[in-house]
Amino acid sequence: MEWMVNMALNSTYVSLLDKGATLRLRRGPKAARSRSVGAAYCLTLMLSALMLISIESSKADMNHKLYAYNKLDWQEFQCYNWLIYKESSWNYKARNGSHRGLGQMRSEWYGTLGPKKQIDVHIKYIRHRYGDACNALKHFETKGWH
DSSP: OHHHHHHHHHHHHHHHHHHHHSOOOOOSHHHHHHHHHHHHHHHHHHHHHHHHHHHHHHHHHHHHHHHHHHHSOHHHHHHHHHHHHHHHTTOTTOEETTEETTTTBSOHHHHHSOHHHHHHHHHHHHHHHTSSHHHHHHHHHHHSOO
């Protein structure tokens, strides 16, 4: 039933958009209404485009998280996810002084890597120094760095 309502709403929206997208010059009392309806359609299209852009960027972040998830078990991924969120909010271009990338490592080279390579290098660093991401997170929470 819900799909029927969605389909009806979508077809109504499309038919309204088709009618409103045609440019016509009107005069008289209907002209102002026509302009405001046209402006509303334009605003709707712009907001839809912005939503698509934000969805694409969140999909990119999700792909990085899925990549990391496939490198770790569930428990360690939870720790790693929280650690990276606190460090860079999953922005592989993040920069804080001399610290760069997802893991905020103190290396210019690390900051030039792509997000998947940053994840690989960061996990290797964490395993070497702390054993796993949960120990790194504990260290981060007590010391403020890892």
